[in-house]
Amino acid sequence: VIITGRGGGSLEDLWNFNEEIVARAIHACPIPVVSAVGHEIDFTIADFAADMRAPTPSAAAELVVPDQKELQNRITKSSLAVHRAMLNRLKHDSAILQSARRALMPRDAEQALREPIQNLDRIREDLKSTVDDQLDLMSHRLKEATILHAAHHPKRVLQRRSEKLDHARSMLERVGKNALMHAEDRFKQLASLIRTLGPESTFARGFSITMDAEGNVIRDAAVVTDGDHLQTQLASGKVTSTVTKEKK
Incomplete structure (x- = not known):
């Protein structure tokens, strides 16, 4: 990117940017040109020949270099x-x-x-x-x-x-x-x-789980003895029972 510009000044100071040769050179330039001449209220022919106009040189710098x-x-x-x-x-x-x-x-x-x-x-x-x-x-x-x-x-x-x-x-x-x-x-x-x-x-199919007093699952009748208290979990509710006889 090329920035053509200068700070503020009188009309005579900025007149170079109104010259035909300058405007044609800017228009023919293959590289994008930003015109930034004078202050925001100043306009020159170079502003209209350039690809973009910035109100001041500082604004032109901010424009071409985003954050x-x-x-x-x-x-x-x-x-x-x-x-x-x-x-x-x-x-x-x-x-x-x-x-x-x-x-x-x-x-x-x-x-x-x-x-x-x-x-x-x-x-x-x-x-x-x-x-x-x-x-x-x-x-x-x-x-x-x-x-x-x-x-x-x-x-x-x-x-x-x-x-x-x-x-x-x-x-x-x-x-x-x-x-x-x-x-x-x-x-x-x-x-x-x-x-x-x-x-x-x-449980819904009719099965149940029987546990001893400590909550251990009973899988073999050999592990229980007469007088043991057992708890059986059904599909709905629990049944508490006492062993009176075990058959191995």
């Missing part, structure tokens, strides 16, 4: 917001799953569900890695766009930068939504499996 840190901060804040939202949702769903597992699963069902739960943990780590990779890719593309900035017209560069920022935000939102949808599907599948293998479905 790169501000643009980077905007995309960083957007990326972190999506990242935090996804991690919080996964953490919340994982806590619900763990609570449901502790409340519903007997020991045999816990063994059957251990592998699916481990798979869910791996999927969560993979999703986190995918989002991190997308953030790194967006940051790399932003740096490349910054390098190319100097070779383009400032107005068009700012427009493209804004479009890239919107595209990056949309992509991050899609990645976050897809990750959450996938995690929710896995959560629903595991919840359904918990209900299938949980004690309630077993």
Whole structure:
């Protein structure tokens, strides 16, 4: 970018920028030209021949060199917001799953569900890695766009930068939504499996669980003796009994 300008002055001081040869040279220049002559109230022919006019030389400098840190901060804040939202949702769903597992699963069902739960943990780590990779890719593309900035017209560069920022935000939102949808599907599948293998479905078919006074499950009549107090869990309610005779 070329800036043609000077500070304020009289009409005679600024007259060079009204010369035909200057106007034609500015118009024919292949490099974008910003005209910044005098103060805001001053106008010259060079202003109309240039690609863009700035009210003062200082304003021209600000126009052609936008605040790169501000643009980077905007995309960083957007990326972190999506990242935090996804991690919080996964953490919340994982806590619900763990609570449901502790409340519903007997020991045999816990063994059957251990592998699916481990798979869910791996999927969560993979999703986190995918989002991190997308953030790194967006940051790399932003740096490349910054390098190319100097070779383009400032107005068009700012427009493209804004479009890239919107595209990056949309992509991050899609990645976050897809990750959450996938995690929710896995959560629903595991919840359904918990209900299938949980004690309630077993009780509903007429089975029961008998435990001793300490809460240990009785699997063999040989472990009880006369006078032991037992508690039997049914589909609806519990039955307390005392051993009078055991048959091995």
